[in-house]
Amino acid sequence: MITPRDTPLRQALRQAAALPEPRPADTFWQDFKARTALTGQETPGRLVVVGGSLLSRHWVLAAAAALVVVGLAFALLRPTAAPLQTAQMQTPQAPALSSVQEVEVLSEYSSVMIVEDIENGGTVIWVASAGP
Amino acid sequence: MSLSTEQLLDRARQGDVEAFAAVFEQFRPLLHRIACRLVGADDGEDVVMDTYLKVWKAIPRFRGNDALRSWLCTATRNCALDYLRRRRRESERVVHDDGGADDETPILERVADVRAETADRRAERLDVGGQLARALRELSHEHRSTLLLREVDGLSYKEVAAATGVNIGTVMSRLFYAKHRLRKILRQQEIAP
Numbered sequence: 001m002i003t004p005r006d007t008p009l010r011q012a013l014r015q016a017a018a019l020p021e022p023r024p025a026d027t028f029w030q031d032f033k034a035r036t037a038l039t040g041q042e043t044p045g046r047l048v049v050v051g052g053s054l055l056s057r058h059w060v061l062a063a064a065a066a067l068v069v070v071g072l073a074f075a076l077l078r079p080t081a082a083p084l085q086t087a088q089m090q091t092p093q094a095p096a097l098s099s100v101q102e103v104e105v106l107s108e109y110s111s112v113m114i115v116e117d118i119e120n121g122g123t124v125i126w127v128a129s130a131g132p
Numbered sequence: 133m134s135l136s137t138e139q140l141l142d143r144a145r146q147g148d149v150e151a152f153a154a155v156f157e158q159f160r161p162l163l164h165r166i167a168c169r170l171v172g173a174d175d176g177e178d179v180v181m182d183t184y185l186k187v188w189k190a191i192p193r194f195r196g197n198d199a200l201r202s203w204l205c206t207a208t209r210n211c212a213l214d215y216l217r218r219r220r221r222e223s224e225r226v227v228h229d230d231g232g233a234d235d236e237t238p239i240l241e242r243v244a245d246v247r248a249e250t251a252d253r254r255a256e257r258l259d260v261g262g263q264l265a266r267a268l269r270e271l272s273h274e275h276r277s278t279l280l281l282r283e284v285d286g287l288s289y290k291e292v293a294a295a296t297g298v299n300i301g302t303v304m305s306r307l308f309y310a311k312h313r314l315r316k317i318l319r320q321q322e323i324a325p
Binding site: 009010012013014015016017019020022023025028029031032033035036039040041 | 145147149153157160161164165168169173176177180181184185188189190191192262264265268279280283284285311314
């Protein structure tokens with residue numbers, strides 16, 4: 001005799017929680033046929049994937065959320081050409097035709113003003129003296 | 133020449149009951165075990181019939197048969213839950229002074245425990261397993277059904293997950309705690325070492 005103490009848990013469980021055998025196949029399917037005669041079948045319409053998880057609500061919501069995140073990231077991170085062009089226009093890189101390296105004025109009490117005309121490539125040096 | 137499962141399913145979609153039976157008979161013992169664990173042995177057959185009738189009705193819309201087995205486990209669980217809800221409504225109509233039920237307890241646990249005793253009490257009448265059957269009843273419904281579906285009925289983790297409506301990780305966790313709890317109860321009864 002098999003006892004819970006002497007046998008593995010599985011064997012003991014099998015005895016303790018035994019289930020009745022299912023009905024014989026022929027009587028079950030006979031009953032089934034009689035019942036299906038009363039109910040029709042659905043017409044093929046919306047696709048149902050067996051397993052169902054691909055079309056479940058959670059998956060649809062997660063996919064929609066992922067699309068929104070990807071869309072936002074793309075909109076924020078993509079390179080923008082127009083502002084760069086504007087910036088380049090504001091700071092033209094025209095070559096200077098002249099440049100002032102050093103100005104030395106011997107007169108005391110004088111002041112020097114240097115004006116670089118980048119657009120035309122010229123430089124104006126203005127020296128004003130307040131001395132005698 | 134015998135037809136393939138896909139060919140039989142095509143015929144079933146066109147209303148061929150014989151083809152339907154030829155495909156789905158192989159799953160009937162599995163669905164019977166699941167149904168019995170969820171609603172009790174006395175009503176398992178009714179749940180299997182409900183499940184197959186629903187599958188029959190919806191079969192024209194089904195595509196693919198790779199996951200048929202797992203899908204049927206889920207369908208059986210859903211039918212079992214419907215069955216338990218109906219039974220609970222009926223019992224509430226009959227017994228008006230049933231104040232013991234806790235509304236926050238899952239419906240599966242509230243209703244199934246009462247009928248699940250049938251199999252356990254049957255086991256108690258036997259010489260073997262009486263104390264084990266009592267120990268099983270001390271487990272929660274989730275732990276008990278998971279343990280029995282896996283260890284006694286031989287379902288895969290995936291099938292147990294589909295039958296109980298949880299993921300595989302939860303199945304494994306429930307199995308662990310069910311065995312742990314069962315051993316503890318048996319040790320208290322001085323059955324297990």
